[in-house]
Amino acid sequence: MAFEPPQRLVRALGELPETARDADWLGKLPRLTEDALARREVAAQRVQAPGGRSSLVVLVRYPDGTPAALKLAPPQARPGLELAALAHWGGFGAVRILDTRFHEVDGALLLERLHPEVSLRSLPEAKALLEASGTLRRLWVAPPAGHGWETVAERTRAQSRALRAAPAEVAALAATALAVREELTAQPGEELLLHGNFRQGKVLAGERAPWLTVGPDPLVGERAYDLARLVRDRLEDQMATSAGAAGARRRVNKLADALEVDRDRLRGWTVFRAVESGNRALAAGRRREAELLLEFAAWL
Numbered sequence: 001m002a003f004e005p006p007q008r009l010v011r012a013l014g015e016l017p018e019t020a021r022d023a024d025w026l027g028k029l030p031r032l033t034e035d036a037l038a039r040r041e042v043a044a045q046r047v048q049a050p051g052g053r054s055s056l057v058v059l060v061r062y063p064d065g066t067p068a069a070l071k072l073a074p075p076q077a078r079p080g081l082e083l084a085a086l087a088h089w090g091g092f093g094a095v096r097i098l099d100t101r102f103h104e105v106d107g108a109l110l111l112e113r114l115h116p117e118v119s120l121r122s123l124p125e126a127k128a129l130l131e132a133s134g135t136l137r138r139l140w141v142a143p144p145a146g147h148g149w150e151t152v153a154e155r156t157r158a159q160s161r162a163l164r165a166a167p168a169e170v171a172a173l174a175a176t177a178l179a180v181r182e183e184l185t186a187q188p189g190e191e192l193l194l195h196g197n198f199r200q201g202k203v204l205a206g207e208r209a210p211w212l213t214v215g216p217d218p219l220v221g222e223r224a225y226d227l228a229r230l231v232r233d234r235l236e237d238q239m240a241t242s243a244g245a246a247g248a249r250r251r252v253n254k255l256a257d258a259l260e261v262d263r264d265r266l267r268g269w270t271v272f273r274a275v276e277s278g279n280r281a282l283a284a285g286r287r288r289e290a291e292l293l294l295e296f297a298a299w300l
Helices: 007-014 025-040 079-089 125-139 152-164 168-186 223-231 235-240 244-258 263-283 287-299
Strands: 043-047 056-061 067-072 097-099 109-112 115-119 192-194 203-205 211-213 219-221
Touching: 007 025, 025 043, 025 056, 025 067, 079 097, 079 109, 079 192, 125 203, 125 211, 125 223, 125 244, 152 168, 152 219, 152 263, 168 263, 168 287, 192 223, 223 244, 223 263, 235 244, 235 287, 244 263, 244 287, 263 287
Parallel strands: none
Antiparallel strands: 043 056, 056 067, 067 109, 097 109, 115 203, 192 219, 203 211
């Protein structure tokens, strides 16, 4: 079968800076996929579409019929760090790894099959937030000694460089985000393993557990940073309500209280992450998305 990457993946990789791209990876992807399947002796059923923005996922079966999912990501996505996080969680709140024997060879991950078409976004918002909070709480565990994940301070320091060069229309919010980040990292506090990219769409229905998370971009730090991405989930729906800024602030407080996170630190990281994402979306030409993110940050 053809293993052409979904257009969503092609577009996302095309938005990366030249220095962060593996120019040959997409072209080699069909052969890389065939080789990874052969090594693991699994048969492809179909490519998951529209799929993610950072990897190709192929739904597969073992010879005995057991379903699984094969995930291939470019080297700059650091699949080894994802593997380490999933191994540390051991299937508790997260998708389970089925086979690691060939990861050093090709970087692919063979994972248990979830239901990619059923995420928390299929639930009503109140129920989705409840399930998301319960899933996220399971992931916040102490990292192992000698781990290789970056810290929140390190990741946001790198992201801050782009904010300092933000265009004039973002400059005021960028300055606020940078000041908030300096204040928050001056008192880092917790050292927990974080998902790094947690939102409702990253939590899928499973067989051995109702909901399991996928696609971490792991790092180590405080819970407020991880929770900040969930605050702005279903952003267009939030922006369309009449609650406005007051509703956004209530959402921050509600999630902070539910997960016993400091309200001010959650608000601060939500501002930083929304402005950073908005600036990145603007640079990639996704103006509508950028405007929503920056307006949301201004509300807080």
